[in-house]
Amino acid sequence: MRHAFFRTLETLAAADPNLWLLTGDVGYSVVEPFAAAHPGRFLNTGIAEQNMAGVAAGLARCGHRVFTYSIANFPTLRCLEQIRNDICYHNLPVCIVSVGGGFCYGAQGYTHHGLEDLAVMRCLPHMTVVAPGDPVETRLALQAIARLDGPAYLRLGKAGEPLVHAADPPDFALGRALTLRQGRDGCLLATGGLLAPTVQLADELHREFGVSPRVLSLPTLKPLDHEAIRAAARETPILVTLEEHSSIGGLGSAVAEVLAQMGNVPPLRLFAAPDALTPAVGGQEWMRHRHGAPAAFVRRALAEAGVIPPSAPSA
């Protein structure tokens, strides 16, 4: 995703002379091409995220489009009030980019786990919140963000995520869910890096049991595709959300907010990081599986809903 981001940003910057990239001293070996191509519009603002966000707002208020870039919580929580007051209040075209969302930096410890960003960014007025699931979604989302008149938050993984979309989905738009697998045997709703394992799991379930769970990718958490969620609630017996984020305030919460305003809805299960801290840490896969594998979680949920046999062994 990181490479897709930079390649796309370089193309956008070549076409838009008002596009700036600010980094909080992060991006070794990836920011250099942009810096070389657009030296007047690239700034390493140093390890000073509050100032970076304020500078971005000042530039944007004078007609520029600005991207701020850093790791995990640094470009978001460290300067949250600047994002709230300086960027969102003035509805400025600043895109905050965080690389290493979720457990990308799992073994680096809790300081580097991006687990509350979606919740916090989602509740800021004017903010568009995007967590692409693969490099294709990253490119398309970034191209759409570069046309927005207001602020956006773009949560990236690291590098080397698998391609989920074989081709550009023709119906891509910010605020729209993408249907990756049609079906009515439950609905799996994924965002960010859990998209690829979710699609893989749906295919496994189809092979093993002949069932067809619907798979929705939700690269945009705000604005959320309410209609796709309502349709899933009407047409399938269970909804399971999958995200690398706290169980509070992320995709699962956002879907619950939609369901709670409908009557007569199927059950919802959230695969998310529990609201708890543990001293032991590990790599991204280990952290994802720390409280049980996503595949086992989904299988159990679908079995409870009667979609697959209750005794189904977990993969």
Add this chain to the structure above:
Amino acid sequence: MPMLSSSQVQSRAVRMRRHALRMVHAANASHVGAGFSIADLLAVLYGGVLRVDPRNPRDPNRDRLILSKGHAAATLYAALEGAGFLTVADLESYGQDGAILAGHVSHHVPGVEFSTGSLGHGLPLGCGVALAGRSASPDLPPTHRAFVVMGDGEQDEGSVWEAALFAAHHRLDNLIALVDRNRLQGLGDTEAVLKLEPLADKWRAFGWAVAEADGHDIPRMQSLLSRLPLAPGQPSVIILHTVKGKGVSFMERTVAWHYRSPNAEQLAQALDEVGQGHSSGPEEAP
């Protein structure tokens, strides 16, 4: 906008104080003392220093003033009335239900560039504005300047010093910081709360060109602010020694008048003490 004479600025500052007093009284609002320490500065800035024009408020080449100590909003709004951005009727809406003239500076108010109210935000914004004003060629002057008015208590905020590093590193000489050194903050004397001195030395050490002046000496401020930057290639900071609540005897140098609102009797006395000023417009006459 042509530079007003010192006496014209002086009468505008009187008029601003009178408006601000009526506004905070009507709204039962606080922060009048913090406004009065910068009333003379704002009168100087809007009296011909700032290249702004109420008839062309979106001019991309206008100077931008950022009142980082956003709690002094009433006095800024009064200055914007003096400069022709607002009417007296606008001022009368201050602090009332449904008004856009909020107790902390709002960019929805004509003439205001940035909403403020949380301290430490203005100087980073000013850095971005100044950066946007830099011309493509170093031989050309900047298209516009950024003026950031900060409180002295605000100097406690770490973000001020992040921006101070940034501005000097990038040689933003179209950035001018103005520090209202009234020596009082939320709970008392700045030196008792979190020592700032030697403040000018700190700014010098951060790479800024520094001047100090009496923030109520209008001719001196006019002179300093008409010869900016203080040094080419460096951001400028002017530390203005001021009196919180300046102009009203019972408000001067008191922490309490950061919070209080004048009752009818106090309003009458305060209006009497700040003087008469001109009722409308004549200070603009040649």
